Amino acid sequence: MSINFYSKFFPLIKKGVASVPFQLRPLSTRTDLFNVENKSEEYAIFRLNKPPVNSLNLEYLNLLNNQLDEFERNPKLKGIILTSDVKSTFSAGVDILEMYKCEPKRLEAVWRAVQDFWIKLYGSKKIYIAALNGHVLALGCAIAMSCDYRIMVDNDKTKIGITAVLLGINAPSWVKNTMINTIGFRETEKSLKFAKIYNPHQALKLGLIDEIVSSDKLLSRSEEVMKTWCKIPTLAREMTKESMRSETLGKLVNNREVDVQEFITSTMDPHLQDNLGKYLASLKKK
Numbered sequence: 001m002s003i004n005f006y007s008k009f010f011p012l013i014k015k016g017v018a019s020v021p022f023q024l025r026p027l028s029t030r031t032d033l034f035n036v037e038n039k040s041e042e043y044a045i046f047r048l049n050k051p052p053v054n055s056l057n058l059e060y061l062n063l064l065n066n067q068l069d070e071f072e073r074n075p076k077l078k079g080i081i082l083t084s085d086v087k088s089t090f091s092a093g094v095d096i097l098e099m100y101k102c103e104p105k106r107l108e109a110v111w112r113a114v115q116d117f118w119i120k121l122y123g124s125k126k127i128y129i130a131a132l133n134g135h136v137l138a139l140g141c142a143i144a145m146s147c148d149y150r151i152m153v154d155n156d157k158t159k160i161g162i163t164a165v166l167l168g169i170n171a172p173s174w175v176k177n178t179m180i181n182t183i184g185f186r187e188t189e190k191s192l193k194f195a196k197i198y199n200p201h202q203a204l205k206l207g208l209i210d211e212i213v214s215s216d217k218l219l220s221r222s223e224e225v226m227k228t229w230c231k232i233p234t235l236a237r238e239m240t241k242e243s244m245r246s247e248t249l250g251k252l253v254n255n256r257e258v259d260v261q262e263f264i265t266s267t268m269d270p271h272l273q274d275n276l277g278k279y280l281a282s283l284k285k286k
């Protein structure tokens with residue numbers, strides 16, 4: 001069985017790796033919008049930092065996609081802890097302003113960047129631990145589910161889930177599949193059909209997250225788990241991850257154009273645009 005999982009799905013990236021010799025990265029990378037801290041040669045902490053809610057617009061998605069490529073190019077790096085520096089929110093998903101009164105060309109670029117992000121994250125052979133410091137909504141929830149393990153803060157007010165259906169959106173099949181692979185078919189059906197939002201204890205019971213810890217222990221516990229997992233034989237871990245995920249991944253990789261067209265058509269629908277306008281206004285009114 002091939003273990004070159006990432007390269008299989010990203011031939012251009014493979015080409016890049018082949019033509020650009022690996023260079024040692026600086027100890028940490030800081031931009032205004034995220035922060036990467038290399039804790040050791042083996043793992044890093046990747047903190048999103050786009051207040052107020054780490055919403056994902058095109059420019060941010062492109063930036064994050066480049067960083068995922070950067071991680072992938074580092075052969076010594078085994079794992080990444082994905083978290084947020086924004087108080088009380090991990091991610092509120094796609095920036096709704098990208099979807100409301102949008103130009104089709106821009107919307108297409110946004111959706112391709114969303115697809116890229118999911119493919120890179122779900123298809124990565126590295127270990128990804130989501131350290132969920134706050135709300136985890138919509139695409140934010142799909143991102144968390146695409147990690148290998150989820151640890152969430154013990155705060156009853158913190159929400160996790162996908163409420164697309166309330167706005168008239170049928171979640172894309174790769175989001176559904178990611179959720180099915182996390183909590184099973186029946187719970188996914190209920191969750192998406194009835195726009196369920198969970199607090200951490202409900203999410204734990206469902207298997208949507210794996211652990212709850214107090215906020216002061218979120219990173220230390222995530223690092224503890226990461227260190228344990230870094231000791232697992234790398235090749236076998238990577239091969240296992242590939243064999244568990246390749247079927248789901250392939251369904252989007254081989255179907256990207258249809259997924260793009262479905263997203264554009266449904267988002268441009270006047271009824272959905274109307275709903276989005278009202279939803280945005282309700283968020284602003286709070």
Ligand SMILES: CCCCC/C=C\CCCC/C=C/C(=O)SCCNC(=O)CCNC(=O)[C@H](O)C(C)(C)COP(=O)(O)OP(=O)(O)OC[C@H]1O[C@@H](n2cnc3c(N)ncnc32)[C@H](O)[C@@H]1OP(=O)(O)O
Binds near residue numbers: 095097163276280
């Ligand atoms: C449009 C919904 C589609 C759902 C589709 C779901 C699944 C399909 C998956 C694939 C497609 C993915 C699409 C998406 O991800 S669309 C994004 C959907 N996200 C949400 O519905 C979350 C909305 N936000 C909230 O519920 C709350 O903001 C919160 C995250 C719980 C945080 O609450 P709080 O701390 O009280 O902050 P505020 O609500 O006051 O928000 C602060 C400001 O941020 C603006 N905001 C919030 N979320 C977004 C967003 N996603 N995009 C753009 N802007 C956002 C909010 O309006 C406030 O702005 P203001 O400071 O100017 O008033």
